[in-house]
Amino acid sequence: MKMAWFAAFLIVMQFMFILSVEGIGVNWGTQAAQNLPPSTIVQILKDNNISRIKLFDSDTWTVSYFANTGIEVMLGVPNNQLASLAKNYDKAKEYVKENVTLAYKAGVYIRYVAVGNEPFLKSYNGSNHDTTFPAMQNVQKALNEEGYGDKIKVTTPQNADVYDSGLQGPSAGQFRSDIRDIMHQIVSFLKENDAPFLVNVYPFLSLYQNPDFPVEFAFFDGGANPVVDKATSYTNMLDANLDTLVWALKKAGAPKLKIILGEIGWPTDGHKDANLDGREPEEHRAGDFERHWGILKYDGQPKFPMDFSGNGKEVWPVGAKNVKYLEKQWCVFNTDIKNMTKVPGNMQYACQMADCTALNHDGSCDKTLGNTDRISYAFNMYYQMNNQDVRACDFEGLARLVDQNASTNECLFPIGIESAGRRLGMNVGASGVVGVLVLLLLFSHH
């Protein structure tokens, strides 16, 4: 049952509309305290025969590493740039010149520009409603003017919450009413431009947000009660979700639009349903699992078997090579300290800044660590995230450095990695995404 989710991707799915998988790729999220160098990421892709990557920005330094690798690249434009690209065509021209066409000329095989990232999430309160489509239009127009219109297509990654079918099954699928007009405009634009529709689907979030969601329906092993919709019987959430999209596209006048599943996956820690078996639900609680998406650990080593060739074999991905770890030093709670008054405040500080999600209820270190080890775990994460700066192992005198491995059998106290330098190093810290690569799938209609 292990990783049924991942292994079963490429199994033929029972779609009402026959979609078939054309290819596979990964996302590279760089919001981590320490990033692997782009050259290492390129090597991981080559070693695993992965020929497509999606980025979340268009940083020229990072992008340059994909030159002459044959890897297809999807650049990203963050949401915070939508307004200026929408309002000011010169900004779009400048972006295309500096971040897109220069790299293309240097041999980076840029296929797509993803404008915005899930810009219509309800939690954004509509703040990107007026800017996303004009920004897309401006960027595509600038690409066309530079002569790249046929080669590089603009699209926009949407969360699956932009469409729904109420309780009626996929055939009732349509775009969400508050953004239906915008989505229909975007869909027509994509159709005219022969660009794909990009969607992120996370069955885990359906489960997380709704305790009544049938767990079996999030997997592929057929244990769920099928949802029957007209002539089609759905046994898993992904099939039903994608068919809901296809129905929504059909109603928007573009039934044959190519679909790219931009992100999909299951987090592996930080929540009771987030683990390597991807199951065993009991009682539902909130948790911070956001940084545990992805198929590799923070140091580029694989978390679980996954066969990128689609043959469903139990093979482990090839991990990052020549990773440069920091010294074998850990920051731990000084057990000479008897007055614990200052501990909670310092621990809270460490966990706000660094990643303590393994300590969450039912996280990987939750059950096995005693109280002082929990404090040590938090201190160590903060210290490693700060590149083992000695000043990051003080905590008002509560902490000390050790050179014996502080890990226990069940709980890894990680050692940081050398950061990828000027642009990427320490750029986010607090909200680091540990899992660097998330899957991407391309579908086409038959």
Ligand SMILES: *[C@@H]1O[C@H](CO)[C@@H](O)[C@H](O)[C@H]1NC(C)=O
């Ligand atoms: C990648 O493809 C090459 C050539 O087809 C093959 O020899 C190699 O085993 C593949 N590697 C993996 C990890 O699938």
Ligand SMILES: *[C@@H]1O[C@H](CO)[C@@H](O)[C@H](O)[C@H]1NC(C)=O
């Ligand atoms: C374009 O590249 C510059 C320089 O690398 C970078 O600062 C900027 O953020 C990039 N733009 C986008 C949208 O990523």
Ligand SMILES: *[C@@H]1O[C@H](CO)[C@@H](O)[C@H](O)[C@H]1NC(C)=O
């Ligand atoms: C959306 O509105 C809620 C409630 O008014 C607010 O807490 C939240 O910060 C807003 N989010 C954004 C992105 O503006």
Ligand SMILES: *[C@@H]1O[C@H](CO)[C@@H](O)[C@H](O)[C@H]1NC(C)=O
């Ligand atoms: C423990 O430390 C706090 C703050 O540093 C101090 O106020 C308190 O008196 C100390 N308690 C004992 C028993 O020494």
Ligand SMILES: *[C@@H]1O[C@H](CO)[C@@H](O)[C@H](O)[C@H]1NC(C)=O
């Ligand atoms: C520390 O110990 C853990 C558990 O035995 C092990 O997995 C890890 O590789 C060790 N770390 C180092 C830096 O040796």
